[in-house]
Amino acid sequence: MGSNGGSFGGLSRALTALHAQQRGLDVTGQNIANVNTVGYSRQRAELQSIGGSVVPAIFAKSPIVGQGVSADQVTRIRDAFLESRAQNEGATAARLTEQSASLTEIESAFREPGSTGVQALLSKVWQAFGNVSNHPENIGARTALLESAKTLVGGLQTTRSSLDRQWGETRANLQTLVADANTMAGQVADLNKAILAATNAGMESNELADKRDVLVQELAASVGATSSRADDGSLTISVGGSVLVSKSSAFRLAVDGATSPDTVTAATAPRVLIVPGGSAVPLGGRAAAQVDALGPAAAQGTSILTFRGQLDTFAQDLATTVNTVHSAGYDLDGTSGNVLFASSGGPLTAGSISLGITDPRGVAAAKYAPAGVPLKASNDGHIADALTKLGQLPSGPDATYRSLIVSLGVQSSVAASNVTIQNVIVGQVDSARESVAGVNLDEEMTNMLQYQHAYSAAGRLVTAIDEMLDTVINRMGLVGR
Structure with missing residues (x-):
């Protein structure tokens, strides 16, 4: 034997x-x-x-x-299919969550409904015009009107400033997110190298592979990264079809484009590039939602500039509508009315809108200025009454602003609903992964x-x-x- x-x-x-x-x-x-x-x-x-x-x-x-x-x-x-699906679903959940958070912050900037929102301030202006129409000779009513208009102007400027600040913070957050993604990509490359060395030496590397998978999942949520496993055990990480990590080598991502919301165009909109190469990368995850939020204004979309543009359009329409009626009247001294809303510099926007009248006597409440008759004796408040009725027009400033707020509210509600649905899907995928791993x-x-x-x-x-x-x-x- x-x-x-x-x-x-x-x-x-x-x-x-x-x-x-x-x-x-x-x-x-x-x-x-x-x-x-x-x-x-x-x-x-x-x-x-x-x-x-x-x-x-x-x-x-x-x-x-x-x-x-x-x-x-x-x-x-591990189940490779479930891991891949977890990356995709996690990236989608992160993008939808970031998108919902952005819309919620935009809603906060508008402060609707609330006593400090533009809608409430606008209503007070129409009420003030009504008081002037009833007492056109009363300086107190005219002063109250100018104060209400000044508060409305301040509300518009505050909302515009909040949207601009949100744009700047979002770009800064995108810069930080990309820097973190580059750090994680470098760590994945280092782990690839360590795992290859351990495999060649016949040593176990399971714990290293676990750490690498955690980083890949975080990269998926951050920039929409996906992974593919090579025969030697290393992972290749891609973002939008561009390779970010290959074996022990890692490329970099960089943020490019406008640094101010006032300079954003289709050509200068912030985007993320792969370095070296310099080509724009289609993103996923939180980065995709942030890039969308920083993009140029569109008819429909989640861009901050979309709602800022609609607010500017409202401010312009408000100024044009009110100024057209106001300029057709006469003030307390019988002089033709001046514009009530003007620009503090440059084109009129929600940020540059200002009062064109500071003297209460300059409010043009009268329709007529009879020769030789003191205006206060004529008790004429026809123009002020016409301005009061602007708030009731089906296509007036109030209707335009309500349409903006309703559109924002609907988009925010849909985004929140999408997050809820996606979280259920992510939960199901995580449960399936947990049952295996x-x-x-x-x-x-x-x-x-x-x-x-x-x-x-x-x-x-x-x-x-x-x-x-x-x-x-x-x-x-x-x-x-």
Whole structure:
């Protein structure tokens, strides 16, 4: 018989059994220890039987049934399809969440509904015009009108300023996000290098692969990155079809484009480039929502400038509508009316709108200025009354502003609903991933008992073989002495 065919060979097989069951217990302990570790994938010791020699000796053959068990390989349990889907769904959830947050912040800038919102301030202006129409000679009513108009102008400027500040903060956040993405890409490249080195040296790298997968998931949520696994175990990370990480090399992302909302055009809109190369990268995740928010104004969209443009249009329409009626009247001194709303400089916008009249006597409330008759004696408030009715026009300033707010509210509501739906999908994907890669304590306890009993059985095998050897060595051949 071969060298492993006798009792001593049995000890060798029992030793492999002890080692294998111990390895299984070690892996089970590692799983239990990391049951709450984020990104950890459960591991499994792969037990494989060691067969006997398949090459016969000269004029002989080996009757050995096997040489024990091997547990050299520890498998990391992962489902590549679920990982890929988790990246895609996570990126979508991150983009929708960022989009919803941006729209919510835009709503906050408009402060609707509320006593400080433009709608409430506009209503107070129409009421003030009504008081002037009833008492055109009253300086107090005229002063109150100018104060209401001044408050409305301040409200428009505040809203415009809030939108501009949100644009600047969003661009700064995009810059930070891209910097973080570059850091994570570099870490993935370093982990690729370490995993390749460990694999070539025949060492385990499961924990390194877990850390790498966590980074890839974060990159997916940040910039919409996707990954593909190479035969050597390294991951290639791509963003919008452009390679970001290849083996141990990482490219960089950079933010380019306008740094001020006033200089944004289709050609200068902020975008993210791949470096080197300088080509624009189609993004996903939070970065995609931020780039959309920074883009030029569009008829429909989530761009901050879309709503800023609509607010500017409202301010222009308000000024044009009010000034047209007001300029047709006469003030308290019988002089033709001046514009009530003007620009503090440049084109009139919600940010540059200002009062064109500061003297209460300059409010043009009268329709007529009879020769030789003091205007205050004529009790003429026709123009002020006409201005009051502007707030009731179906296509007047109020209707235009309400349409803007309703459109914003609908988009924000739809965005919030989309986030809720997407979170359900992400939850389902995460549950599927957890069922495959997550640590189940009940299962681990069962495995632990199996390895424990198998270890005990291997120990009994050693004892049995030891007793056999004791019989052969110490008890055989004593008869006849």
